[in-house]
Amino acid sequence: MADRVERLTNLLALLLETRRPLTLHEIASELESQYPDAGQARRAAFERDKAALREIGVKISTETFGGDRAGEMGYRIERSSFELPDLGLTDDEVRALQVALAATRPDSVIGEEALLKLGGVGGGVGGPIRMHLPELPALPILRSAVAQRHPVSFRYSGNVRKVEPWGLLLRDGFWYAVGFDQNRGARRTFRVDRCEGEVAIDSAVVFEPPADGDLGAALPTNPLLLGDEVAAEREAVVHISARRGWLVEREIGSERILVRHDDGSITIRLPFTNEDALRSWVLGFLDDAELLEPADVRDRLIEWLKAAV
Amino acid sequence: MAQRPATERLRRLLIILPWLMERGEVSVDEAAERFSVGVDDLIRDLELVSMCGLPPYVDEMIDVFIDEGMIFVGIPRLFTRPLRLSEVEAFELLAAGRAAMQLPGADPDGALARGLGKIAMGLGEDDMGLLVVAPTSEIVQELSQVIENRQRVEVRYQSSKDVAPTDRLLEPFVVFSSQGNWYTHAHDVSSDGLRTFRIDRIESLSVIGQAENEAPDSMPEPGIWFADADIERVKLRVAPRGRWMYERYPVDEVSPPDADGWVEVRLAVTSHQWLERLLLRLGDAVEVVDPTSMRVARSEAAARVLGRYSVKR
Structure with a gap:
């Protein structure tokens, strides 16, 4: 059997060169004897090839014929959707991208290939300042959807959510998608790693961005304010012992300090919407922190601890 | 020997061919190294595509031949430009770039910012759709400066084991952010070895002189240092x-x-x-x-x- 790369290359060349869409029958006769003769086997082999080309990023446009060929499908590849336009990147810009990848995604094969396409090389060592970027399969499609303003749908906490994504936010080591949840009719924040299965993009629809236009401002940056079921914002009051006080003050800022006690400990107020995140934050201090208010959240925290004894 | 999957080979070829066509003539070794493929694999795949074409085979679609370790490319007709950036590649570049833009010392109008702008424009997008928020404390900024100046610092550090903060002498080599926290790999003078410290547990820092120890050749990469x-x-x-x-x-x-x-x-x-x-x-x-x-x-x-x-x- 001929090497599959050969048939794929020939198919690619044919669909790029043709001036009009070709039917599977025409494709098979052009690529003499490279596809099986039997209809069903031929269709299956062609579908596999289409999927392989799609996997490497080649978009095959499909057209349904009318007239006396009604119902037949025609295929071709638009050269403009195939070729990378000249981006006009200078050498130092390509090198800066290489350094950025080395500092954030040192082992990314995909990043290396992208650099090679742009005329650079992969590899290299990041500088003394680095950030590890978590990787999730849903991120690329979500980013495209944000940039092109297409709604997406995905399963989340057991339900299908339809969302107009406004932006992706990396905070505290987690990627979040923020957008307008069409089912709930309100803004919602989703942990991208909690999206279940595939994210579907609705390319036929373009949504309006939020009215204030500033996506950055629309994204909450405080982890205590993130969560998929965003209730009204509430305020917690927490007592922090002296030996952790300075850490907390640095994290939340001195304007959140309600009382500075004589023993060096502090009482602080914290806005929150996500009770789980608040409980986790408080328990992270072990016996160096005590949640004082709200009373209902304090009661639930005590129950939580009793269950853990 | 097991062959690499056809899609992977084709994807690489579509990156290699435009580059070869621009050069016209290049050694097999250089091309193989640049694109991280084996010499034998490269020769085999190039010979294969040189036989590709469409009926009636009057002109060669991809005019490549290999002789004495050199690749020669004739007048190109097809595959003269690389494939557009895929969704995944675009994400990889833009996310890495946006994250690196927020590292201390990044120049908001520098080469990286200009490069990211051109990529977004090439994708036909005016908004990258990404926001990377990695708040860096003053200590992170100061440590980056210390690394650049190759200095030794005294820090007051609250380890998770000790009840109260202790003073330590450090010569930091790298600062990095992983899972939302900032760390530094530094030479710890008292234990005379490479140690990792959480930067948010550094209460205060003062420079006390020049560093005496060289950075080790290999540093644990972010994300895998817990493998210790x-x-x-x-x-x-x-x-x-x-x-x-x-x-x-x-x-x-x-x-x-x-x-x-x-x-x-x-x-x-x-x-x-x-x-x-x-x-x-x-x-x-x-x-x-x-x-x-x-x-x-x-x-x-x-x-x-x-x-x-x-x-x-």
Whole structure:
């Protein structure tokens, strides 16, 4: 059997060169004897090839014929959707991208290939300042959807959510998608790693961005304010012992300090919407922190601890 | 020998061919090295595509031949430009670039910013759709400066083991952010070795002179430094609602779920306090399996913290 790369290359060349869409029958006769003769086997082999080309990023446009060929499908590849336009990147810009990848995604094969396409090389060592970027399969499609303003749908906490994504936010080591949840009719924040299965993009629809236009401002940056079921914002009051006080003050800022006690400990107020995140934050201090208010959240925290004894 | 999948070979070829066509003539070794492919694989794949074409085969579609270790490319007709950036590649570049833009010392109008702008424009997008928020404290900024100047610093450091902060002499080599926290790999003068410190636990820092130790040739990469075999391991049983824990922290292994969805997770534990914090945050969604001496850790910690809540204030 001929090497599959050969048939794929020939198919690619044919669909790029043709001036009009070709039917599977025409494709098979052009690529003499490279596809099986039997209809069903031929269709299956062609579908596999289409999927392989799609996997490497080649978009095959499909057209349904009318007239006396009604119902037949025609295929071709638009050269403009195939070729990378000249981006006009200078050498130092390509090198800066290489350094950025080395500092954030040192082992990314995909990043290396992208650099090679742009005329650079992969590899290299990041500088003394680095950030590890978590990787999730849903991120690329979500980013495209944000940039092109297409709604997406995905399963989340057991339900299908339809969302107009406004932006992706990396905070505290987690990627979040923020957008307008069409089912709930309100803004919602989703942990991208909690999206279940595939994210579907609705390319036929373009949504309006939020009215204030500033996506950055629309994204909450405080982890205590993130969560998929965003209730009204509430305020917690927490007592922090002296030996952790300075850490907390640095994290939340001195304007959140309600009382500075004589023993060096502090009482602080914290806005929150996500009770789980608040409980986790408080328990992270072990016996160096005590949640004082709200009373209902304090009661639930005590129950939580009793269950853990 | 097992062949690489056809899609992977074709994808690489479509990157290699335009580059070759621009050169016209290049050695096999140079091309193989640049594109990280084996010499034999490269020759085989180039010879294969040189035979590709369409009926009636009057002109060669891809005019490539190889002779004495050199690749020669004739007048190109097809595959003269690389394939457009895929969705995944675009994400990779833009996310890396946006993240690097927020590292201390990044120039908002520098080459990286200009490059990212051109890529977004090439994709036909005016908004990258990404926001990377990695708040860097003043200490991170100061440490980056210290690394650049190759200096030794004295820090007041609150380790998770010690009750009170202690003073240490450090010569930092790298600062990095992983899972939302900033760390530094530094030479620790008192223990005379490479150690990792959490930057948010540095209370204060002062420069006290020039560094005396060279950075080691290889530094643990962000994300894998927990792989250090010296760190103690525990095995936990975790309920489905505690899933965030093994998504969040670097773990050695996660077993397949049992009938109720619980899994066994093995992970590195840097200190007993760290383990206690983790156990309390998981509540009754976690049990310690191993070592057996730690099985009481959750209930001991919970009882101690509960003690705070029973005192009237």
